Amino acid sequence: MSDEEDIILSELPDDELVLQMHDDLYDGLKEEIEEGVNILLGRDWAPYDVLTTALVGGMTVVGKDFRDGILFVPEVLLAANAMKGGMAILKPLLAATGAPRMGTMVIGTVKGDIHDIGKNLVGMMMEGAGFEVRDIGINNAVESYLEALDAGDVDILGMSALLTTTMPYMKVVIDTLVEKGIRDDYTVLVGGAPLNEEFGKAIGADAYCRDAAVAVETAKEFMARKHNALAAG
Numbered sequence: 001m002s003d004e005e006d007i008i009l010s011e012l013p014d015d016e017l018v019l020q021m022h023d024d025l026y027d028g029l030k031e032e033i034e035e036g037v038n039i040l041l042g043r044d045w046a047p048y049d050v051l052t053t054a055l056v057g058g059m060t061v062v063g064k065d066f067r068d069g070i071l072f073v074p075e076v077l078l079a080a081n082a083m084k085g086g087m088a089i090l091k092p093l094l095a096a097t098g099a100p101r102m103g104t105m106v107i108g109t110v111k112g113d114i115h116d117i118g119k120n121l122v123g124m125m126m127e128g129a130g131f132e133v134r135d136i137g138i139n140n141a142v143e144s145y146l147e148a149l150d151a152g153d154v155d156i157l158g159m160s161a162l163l164t165t166t167m168p169y170m171k172v173v174i175d176t177l178v179e180k181g182i183r184d185d186y187t188v189l190v191g192g193a194p195l196n197e198e199f200g201k202a203i204g205a206d207a208y209c210r211d212a213a214v215a216v217e218t219a220k221e222f223m224a225r226k227h228n229a230l231a232a233g
């Protein structure tokens, strides 16, 4: 039996528990991640801190080793699955802030891209901030974005891309909105690890957001501007 199996998560102090959770995420141990999340919550950690420190922090390590060829797709899938287990516990807590309704966001990952953890996280945080979130999933062609926007009452369009090969597709979607004369009906927010502010500007998005917290702040700012503009007539 390895030392690893002797570790009792609930007996670790916070900082060691977080490091252990990074290891467990790396190893794709979903049950351990769920247990760790519950322990931290039981120790009065804010759900957002559990999310960023224990889960996103762990995924950063996974990302590095994936990039360097130390981890491969099957392992990363397991890590993603463990991460989702933890996120499922946090989701209702992040959404239950009782914030007033802020607006509606359609969010989806672009065509050719199946990464959804970041998108899901943004959706969770937006819900927590009082937005209605319509998540249209992964691998979205321009038609499915249009369909979701057509459903009505949408303020914000959020697009996610994690691959340098799929991020240009965001421009295809925005250009289509322009062609149809509906671009200005929406605030377009874009995000994903390979993007940056310059790219966001170049494709005609309203803003690039580096993480879910920035997404919430940016969305709130744009909603406030919209309300002010409406109030000014």
Ligand code: B12
Binding pocket: 056, 059, 062, 063, 064, 066, 067, 068, 073, 074, 076, 077, 080, 107, 112, 113, 114, 115, 116, 117, 118, 119, 121, 122, 157, 158, 159, 160, 161, 162, 163, 164, 165, 189, 190, 191, 192, 193, 194, 208, 209, 210, 211, 212, 213, 215
């Ligand atoms: C997990 C993962 C996978 C999982 C995805 C599981 C899932 N359900 O999502 C699996 C194993 C399936 C996978 C597959 C592949 N992957 Co991958 N993957 C990753 C990894 C390790 C982590 C991504 C992640 O979840 N991060 C954690 C979240 C929380 O962060 P995030 O996504 O960046 O999101 C935050 C912000 O970006 C922002 N944000 C994100 N979206 C949005 C949207 C809006 C509207 C806003 C406002 C903000 C926002 O807010 C989020 C929260 O804070 C990254 C490494 C990395 N550094 O990103 C590689 C990475 C993205 N993958 C990569 C590659 C190459 C692939 C594959 C092509 C591998 C292969 N050979 O098959 C395939 C592609 C499949 C496809 N067609 O999409 C490369 C991309 C390289 C590039 N330059 O394009 C990366 C960078 C790894 C690397 N360095 O090589 N991958």
